[in-house]
Amino acid sequence: MQVKTNILNLPTEEFVHSGTRACAGCGLAIxxxxxxxxxxxxxxxxxxxxxxxxxxxxxxxxxxxxxCLNVTFASxxxxxxxxxxxxxxxxxxxxxxxxxxxxxGTSDIGLQALSGAAERGDHFVYLCYDNEGxxxxxxxxxxxxxxxxxxxxxxxxGKLQPKKDxxxxxxxxxxxxxxxxxxxxxxxxxxxxxxxxDLPGVKYLHIHVPCPPGWGYxxxxxIKIGRLAVETGYYDLHEIINGEFRLTAASExxxxxxxxxPVREYFRAQSRFKLLTDAQIEEIxxxxxxxxxxxxxxxx
Amino acid sequence: MHVIENGNVAAALGVKLCRAxxxxxxxxxxxxxxxEKLSEYVESGELQAQYIPVESEHSxxxxxxxxxxxxxxxxxxxxxxxxxxxHEQVQWAAGARLPIVMAVVNRAVGAPxxxxxxxxxxxxxxxxxxxxxxxxxHQQILDSVIKAYWLAEKASLPIMVCYDGYILSHTYMPFDLxxxxxxxxxxxxxxxxxxxxxxxxxxxxxVTLPDVRMDVRGELAHGYMEIRCxxxxxxxxxxxxxxxxxxRFSRIFGRSENPYLEPYRCDDADHxxxxxxxxxxxxxxxxxxxxxxxxxxxxxxxxxxxxxxDRAIAEALKGKKRVMVFEKALSYGYEGALYSDLKxxxxxxxxxxxxxxxxxxxIAGIGGxxxxxxxxxxxxxxxxxxxxAPEPVWIGLKL
Amino acid sequence: MGTRNYRRxxxxxxxxxxxxxxxxxxxxxxxxxxxxxxxxxxRNKEACFICWLFCPEVVISRTIPPQIDLxxxxxxxxxxxxxxxxxxxxxxxxLFSAKAKE
Numbered sequence: 001m002q003v004k005t006n007i008l009n010l011p012t013e014e015f016v017h018s019g020t021r022a023c024a025g026c027g028l029a030i031x032x033x034x035x036x037x038x039x040x041x042x043x044x045x046x047x048x049x050x051x052x053x054x055x056x057x058x059x060x061x062x063x064x065x066x067x068c069l070n071v072t073f074a075s076x077x078x079x080x081x082x083x084x085x086x087x088x089x090x091x092x093x094x095x096x097x098x099x100x101x102x103x104x105g106t107s108d109i110g111l112q113a114l115s116g117a118a119e120r121g122d123h124f125v126y127l128c129y130d131n132e133g134x135x136x137x138x139x140x141x142x143x144x145x146x147x148x149x150x151x152x153x154x155x156x157x158g159k160l161q162p163k164k165d166x167x168x169x170x171x172x173x174x175x176x177x178x179x180x181x182x183x184x185x186x187x188x189x190x191x192x193x194x195x196x197x198d199l200p201g202v203k204y205l206h207i208h209v210p211c212p213p214g215w216g217y218x219x220x221x222x223i224k225i226g227r228l229a230v231e232t233g234y235y236d237l238h239e240i241i242n243g244e245f246r247l248t249a250a251s252e253x254x255x256x257x258x259x260x261x262p263v264r265e266y267f268r269a270q271s272r273f274k275l276l277t278d279a280q281i282e283e284i285x286x287x288x289x290x291x292x293x294x295x296x297x298x299x300x
Numbered sequence: 301m302h303v304i305e306n307g308n309v310a311a312a313l314g315v316k317l318c319r320a321x322x323x324x325x326x327x328x329x330x331x332x333x334x335x336e337k338l339s340e341y342v343e344s345g346e347l348q349a350q351y352i353p354v355e356s357e358h359s360x361x362x363x364x365x366x367x368x369x370x371x372x373x374x375x376x377x378x379x380x381x382x383x384x385x386x387h388e389q390v391q392w393a394a395g396a397r398l399p400i401v402m403a404v405v406n407r408a409v410g411a412p413x414x415x416x417x418x419x420x421x422x423x424x425x426x427x428x429x430x431x432x433x434x435x436x437x438h439q440q441i442l443d444s445v446i447k448a449y450w451l452a453e454k455a456s457l458p459i460m461v462c463y464d465g466y467i468l469s470h471t472y473m474p475f476d477l478x479x480x481x482x483x484x485x486x487x488x489x490x491x492x493x494x495x496x497x498x499x500x501x502x503x504x505x506x507v508t509l510p511d512v513r514m515d516v517r518g519e520l521a522h523g524y525m526e527i528r529c530x531x532x533x534x535x536x537x538x539x540x541x542x543x544x545x546x547x548r549f550s551r552i553f554g555r556s557e558n559p560y561l562e563p564y565r566c567d568d569a570d571h572x573x574x575x576x577x578x579x580x581x582x583x584x585x586x587x588x589x590x591x592x593x594x595x596x597x598x599x600x601x602x603x604x605x606x607x608x609x610d611r612a613i614a615e616a617l618k619g620k621k622r623v624m625v626f627e628k629a630l631s632y633g634y635e636g637a638l639y640s641d642l643k644x645x646x647x648x649x650x651x652x653x654x655x656x657x658x659x660x661x662x663i664a665g666i667g668g669x670x671x672x673x674x675x676x677x678x679x680x681x682x683x684x685x686x687x688x689a690p691e692p693v694w695i696g697l698k699l
Numbered sequence: 700m701g702t703r704n705y706r707r708x709x710x711x712x713x714x715x716x717x718x719x720x721x722x723x724x725x726x727x728x729x730x731x732x733x734x735x736x737x738x739x740x741x742r743n744k745e746a747c748f749i750c751w752l753f754c755p756e757v758v759i760s761r762t763i764p765p766q767i768d769l770x771x772x773x774x775x776x777x778x779x780x781x782x783x784x785x786x787x788x789x790x791x792x793x794l795f796s797a798k799a800k801e
Contacts, residue, residue, distance in 0.1 A: 007748050018757045018771035019717035024725060025775030029755030042498045044370070053507060057718035059522075059710040060515035062503035067496040069369055070505045072388050075362035078354060082322065082366025082374075083496065085350035089321035089372045095498060113362070116355025186752060212775075220776025220789070223753055397709050456708065494711065503712040512702055516715030522702045530708045 003194070005187050011037045017063045022055040025219025027183040027209040027226060028129050029055060032100065034186035035127060035207075036066065038193035043096045044069065044083055048076045048110065050102035051136045051211075052129070074109045076101045077117035077202070080124045096197060097124035104134040107143035107166045114202075118173040121201040125193065128166060128204070129183075131211035139214045147284075148276040151214075158275040170204040171240045178240040179248075182208040184226025188237060188249040208235050216271025225269055233260040233288045247295065254292075255299050263288055303477045307468035310438040310475060311377065311403045311461070312337035314445025315347075317483040320375040320401075321490075322350045322367035324360040328382040329415045330465035331405040335377055357382040361389035361400075368398040369504060371495030373449065376400075379465060380407035380414075380421045387425065390458075394429025394531060396505050399452035399490070400459070401445065402430075406577070406628070407465040408667040416668020417465040419576060423629035423637045429531050431459040431538060432606040434576040435468065436562065439475040440603075443553075446478075447545050450487050454545075455538050457531075464578045464628075466668070478553055486552045535607040542604060560609035561616055562601035565591065569598030571622040571684045572657075576602050576638060579626055579664065579671065586677040595684050608641050614649035617642075620657040624683045626676070626695075628665045635692050636661045661692035669696050717771065722756070726774030728789040730767055736786035739763045750778035750787060 015036035022029045028051050036043075045068040047053055053070060057063040071079040080099045087095055101110055106128040114126060133151050134140040141151040143164035150158050171178045177196035181189040189207060196203040210226045212219040229235040230250050237251040247255060254260065264281050267273040276284075305313070312334050315323070323342070325335035341347035350367075354360045357378060364374040378386065383404055393400050404422045408414040422432060433448065435441045441463050448459040463469060494502065508524045515521040522530075542559040550556035564584050566572055573583045580601035590597045600616060602609070617623050623646075627636040634640065639661040650656045660683045665671045675695050734740040738747040740763055751761045758768040759778060767778075779787040 007752050008745055010752070012761055014757050016757055017714060017716040017718070018768060019719050019722045020756070021719035021722075022755065024755075024773035025777055026755050030753060030777075033755070033757060034752070044496050044498070046366070056503055056506060057712060058513075059503075059506055059508040060513060060712045061715045061718040062501070062506070062712035063714070063716070063718050064503060065501055065714045067498055067501045068503045068506075069366060069496060070503065071362060071366065072358075072392055074358055075365075075389070078356075078359035078362035079366035081352055081354075081359075082324075082363035082368075083370045085322040085352055085363065086367040086370035086372035086495075088350055089367075090370070090495075112356060113359050116359060119355070120353070218776070220780040222775070222777055223781055395709075494707075501714055503714075505710045506712055508710045516713045519705065520700070520702050521707075522705055524710075526702050526705075527708065527710060534708070 005191050015065045020055045020063045023212055025212045025222045027211055027222050030186055031129055031183035031207050031209055034190050038190045039098050043098055046071055046076055046079045046099040048101050048105040049073050050105050052100050073105055075113055076110050077113040081117050081122045084122055099126045101128055103130040103144040104142040107164045118202040125197055125203045129207045129209045131209045131214055133214050135211050135214045149272045150275055167206045175204055176201050177203040180206045180238050182226050184223045185249055228266040231261045232263040232266045233292050234263050234266055301477055302474055304472050304474045306470055306472050307438050307441050307463055308333040309337055310441040311445055314442045315375045316341050318446055318449045318487055320349055321372040322374045324352045324354050324363040324376040326354050326357050326360045328379050330469045331377045331379040334403055357385040361386040364400050365393055368400055369496055371492050373490040374400055377403040379405045380409050383421045390425055390428050393458045397456040398458055399456055401448045401452055402460050404460045404462045405465045405469045406462055414667040417467055418628040418666050420629040422460055422462045426606050431457050433461050434605055435463040436578050436581050436601050438473040451545050453490055455534055455541050467578045482552050538607050560604050560612040562603055564599050566598035566600055570596040572620050573599040573624045573680055575626040585673050586680050589677050597684055610645035613645045617657055618650055619655040622658045624660045626662045626664055630663055660688050662695055663692045664695040722771045722773050723769050726792045728774045729792050730778050730787045731790050732787050734764045736784045737764055749781050753777050753781050
């Protein structure tokens with residue numbers, strides 16, 4: 001029986017101050033704010049260079065009300081290991097460790113350290129907020145940038161390679177918990193963190209995070225676009241617990257509904273996808289349909 | 301009690317006696333036996349510590365930086381390309397003012413690959429804000445590790461304890477192993493000013509502006525430049541702190557040494573050979589040989605390389621005829637690093653006084669090239685006779 | 700007057716609001732809430748609060764009525780877009796400075 005938190009029983013304590021340097025309508029800000037409610041006060045955060053570094057503030061003002069260690073780009077997961085070791089030495093193992101890194105800091109430069117920590121079985125939650133590019137440095141492509149997306153360094157052809165599936169890579173480490181979440185479904189994110197935070201080893205949460213300047217949409221539509229990604233069956237909210245995959249929340253509902261919103265609606269809502277031709281979108285739609293056929297079959 | 305062990309074990313014994321709590325371990329020749337020995341101590345229960353087999357050298361120092369920030373006493377060891385890979389973290393640890401102690405077992409750097417001894421690895425890190433101590437024998441290795449923890453925690457500065465790969469790391473020497481009680485008396489448990497703590501939340505080492513800025517309490521906080529200047533100032537102040545450590549060490553262990561320099565037959569010498577690490581002991585053989593020829597020569601080891609003990613060096617070399625600097629590293633495109641630093645100290649303190657010695661630079665042992673005592677003696681003699689060369693002279697070169 | 704006597708020697712930040720300054724100055728539109736359409740207001744009890752949930756800036760209070768801190772509200776419009784009863788409207792910021800001038 002899975003706990004499903006709703007808005008009215010979501011803890012009201014806030015762990016982030018207002019007036020940060022994040023963009024207006026930043027998807028990360030929503031995921032971070034609600035995510036921290038799941039962790040609570042006895043938490044130490046680790047943050048590499050990323051949008052979160054900026055959101056968290058410049059010396060001497062911190063917008064987060066929790067202790068946080070800023071680290072070099074490649075070392076997020078290793079730093080988490082280090083904090084845990086010190087907490088063990090000092091007998092403060094009740095304090096949880098949460099690493100928050102961007103997609104660049106996870107799927108590219110941070111992957112080695114993350115894999116190492118996963119293999120060592122260190123007990124922390126690793127959250128990758130995936131805004132699908134190096135947004136902090138001005139929207140450059142990363143391993144998780146989707147095929148066809150225009151970025152500052154894929155300006156005229158769009159990204160030529162498909163999106164790297166980091167959740168699947170982490171699942172191959174046989175972790176106790178891997179999940180895909182979205183900033184557009186913050187209560188689902190909250191529940192997933194609560195569900196996994198005390199499981200053993202590294203828990204990996206991949207969070208899809210809409211980014212107004214990076215994706216090219218009016219900030220007010222951030223949640224709508226995040227939802228579209230899920231409702232089109234393009235991005236699936238799921239959990240992999242001890243190797244077993246299951247769709248969750250809104251994605252799970254799609255199993256019953258058996259009706260996906262056409263993915264073209266998702267792409268046409270963002271200017272970064274304006275290079276995608278109708279034919280390419282057709283291809284992607286076919287791919288999504290095949291994927292969901294597979295899900296439906298498994299369900300039946 | 302007296303033991304006979306190799307240099308790597310001497311370092312590991314130091315770490316064990318200092319009760320390091322978190323050890324990050326990654327293998328690289330010739331440092332690997334240090335971390336292997338430490339794994340034995342940890343697995344047998346002799347040392348209560350968290351032993352972390354990391355997946356890269358960069359992560360080794362990441363673990364140390366994080367664990368130290370959360371209030372643990374840490375250790376890692378490295379060499380050559382391992383040290384170079386973690387260079388970003390080396391810079392980070394200094395700016396973060398963390399009391400990390402790291403053994404650097406000196407080895408040549410790639411390209412091309414070379415596993416033998418020279419000092420390019422640690423010398424290339426001299427500008428980072430780390431304290432650098434060079435050891436010439438195993439007693440110095442052990443004692444330097446113990447002193448390093450006390451010093452690092454007192455000054456909030458990271459320290460590299462450097463010793464020559466193979467020549468010291470893998471050879472056996474007798475040395476005194478102090479009792480645990482004495483080390484405990486010398487080195488109390490680590491109590492940082494701040495450790496990451498939910499009861500006192502703080503965000504460490506985030507982006508810092510070029511200029512000063514008001515903090516949440518209404519006080520003017522540093523800009524980046526002030527933080528970096530404090531690092532430099534505290535490194536200079538360390539020149540005094542290191543004498544404090546000697547005094548404390550001497551009271552508890554009954555032995556002391558000059559923390560800056562290790563002179564041999566220098567008092568009445570006309571000419572002084574200078575070096576870092578084990579080469580200085582080899583030079584003692586040359587000094588004895590030349591003395592028997594009537595050449596009044598001495599050798600001086602530099603123990604503390606950063607902060608550079610400029611005053612002590614200038615004092616020691618004042619009025620000497622000639623100074624010959626023998627090094628196993630250089631600043632490519634110019635000359636030996638120690639040579640530059642030494643000349644600068646001499647000029648700073650002795651220019652215009654009439655007591656400025658002539659200087660000559662020798663490069664030896666690069667990539668582990670055998671340093672023949674005869675070649676060293678010949679070089680020393682040649683220089684003592686007044687021959688100089690404008691460029692560093694490479695000893696044993698076969699071009 | 701320099702920072703010689705500052706209590707820290709490292710980059711050590713303490714929690715506080717407004718790291719980005721008065722981010723309310725970023726706005727070109729501001730959210731205006733109509734209590735007559737707002738569900739918790741109409742029912743006079745805890746309900747909905749979707750605007751509170753989704754605000755990226757933590758400037759909407761979980762109260763009846765929800766109140767928006769204009770010092771920091773960046774005018775992203777998510778609250779207006781997500782409100783199920785369209786109780787929040789985004790209005791041109793210029794209207795309010797013009798009013799202030801009157």
